[in-house]
Amino acid sequence: MNQQSSVAFITGATSGFGRACAHRFAEAGWALVLSGRRQERLEAVKSELESQVPVHVAALDVRDREAVTRVVEELPSDFKAVKVLVNNAGLALGAGPAQEANLDDWQTVIDTNITGLVNVTRTLLPTLIDVGRGATIVNVSSTAALWPYPGSHVYGASKAFVNQFSYNLRCDLKGTGVRVTDIAPGMSETEFTLVRMKGDQSAHDKLYGGVEPIQPEDVAEQIFLAATLPPHLNINRLELMPVCQSWGGLSVDRD
Ligand SMILES: NC(=O)C1=CN([C@@H]2O[C@H](COP(=O)(O)OP(=O)(O)OC[C@H]3O[C@@H](n4cnc5c(N)ncnc54)[C@H](OP(=O)(O)O)[C@@H]3O)[C@@H](O)[C@H]2O)C=CC1
Numbered sequence: 314m315n316q317q318s319s320v321a322f323i324t325g326a327t328s329g330f331g332r333a334c335a336h337r338f339a340e341a342g343w344a345l346v347l348s349g350r351r352q353e354r355l356e357a358v359k360s361e362l363e364s365q366v367p368v369h370v371a372a373l374d375v376r377d378r379e380a381v382t383r384v385v386e387e388l389p390s391d392f393k394a395v396k397v398l399v400n401n402a403g404l405a406l407g408a409g410p411a412q413e414a415n416l417d418d419w420q421t422v423i424d425t426n427i428t429g430l431v432n433v434t435r436t437l438l439p440t441l442i443d444v445g446r447g448a449t450i451v452n453v454s455s456t457a458a459l460w461p462y463p464g465s466h467v468y469g470a471s472k473a474f475v476n477q478f479s480y481n482l483r484c485d486l487k488g489t490g491v492r493v494t495d496i497a498p499g500m501s502e503t504e505f506t507l508v509r510m511k512g513d514q515s516a517h518d519k520l521y522g523g524v525e526p527i528q529p530e531d532v533a534e535q536i537f538l539a540a541t542l543p544p545h546l547n548i549n550r551l552e553l554m555p556v557c558q559s560w561g562g563l564s565v566d567r568d
């Protein structure tokens with residue numbers, strides 16, 4: 314198809330990593346397809362970037378398979394040859410123990426982080442394969458996919474799905490030139506905790522206070538790197554933590 318294509322399709326572009334990715338790819342001259350549920354936020358990002366690069370915005374809930382199909386089918390011609398897919402839309406809900414979790418919250422996390430990511434990936438695969446060599450899928454998982462912690466339950470498990478799905482995709486895409494990177498960031502200061510704690514600003518302030526967490530621009534830089542390496546190279550997994558974060562060891566329940 315269009316070997317010169319430089320269109321990046323970013324999910325969850327209204328905030329955090331996704332918005333920072335939009336800025337990073339725009340800086341390098343990429344045309345952008347930006348999606349997320351909040352139309353007004355999409356318009357705001359578009360107005361920040363449209364003087365630099367072509368920007369197409371699509372209000373999209375990744376959980377809605379038909380909407381995903383429609384958005385991809387209706388991409389304007391200049392945005393059709395998607396070369397980079399950043400599967401970033403996602404969330405956690407709740408941080409208490411599994412036995413106190415709300416089952417609707419779990420369903421939302423599964424539907425967004427797993428079903429949503431699968432919907433977008435499968436719908437864009439033919440395009441990415443057509444673009445071929447150099448096309449890239451970057452899936453945003455998390456350190457929670459790799460390291461357990463109390464209260465991670467379905468969130469961490471959903472990200473473990475993303476991690477393994479990324480590796481499995483690589484197997485099936487052998488010979489197509491399409492690469493797949495799983496990026497697993499640790500503690501990062503975005504709207505993630507506000508969403509997880511249902512708008513509790515004090516939870517956000519407590520988590521990120523007195524530490525130097527990853528910033529959205531840090532993650533965007535790594536995603537951009539993975540997507541723009543020489544086309545014979547594939548970063549399989551990129552695990553990223555702030556220096557202030559490490560592991561707490563195993564825990565034991567004593568009498
Ligand atoms: N912050 C952190 O510590 C870490 C976060 N992550 C992961 O990074 C990704 C980005 O999160 P982050 O930037 O931190 O958090 P933010 O809350 O700042 O951004 C999340 C983005 O996902 C979008 N989103 C959520 N649900 C849906 C949906 N159903 N359909 C479409 N878009 C959706 C939101 O857009 P809108 O609400 O407009 O739909 C928003 O743009 C997530 O997958 C998260 O799990 C991974 C590791 C660490």
Ligand SMILES: O=CCS(=O)(=O)O
Binds near residue numbers: 456457499501
């Ligand atoms: O994915 C987010 C990082 S954490 O909150 O699970 O540590």
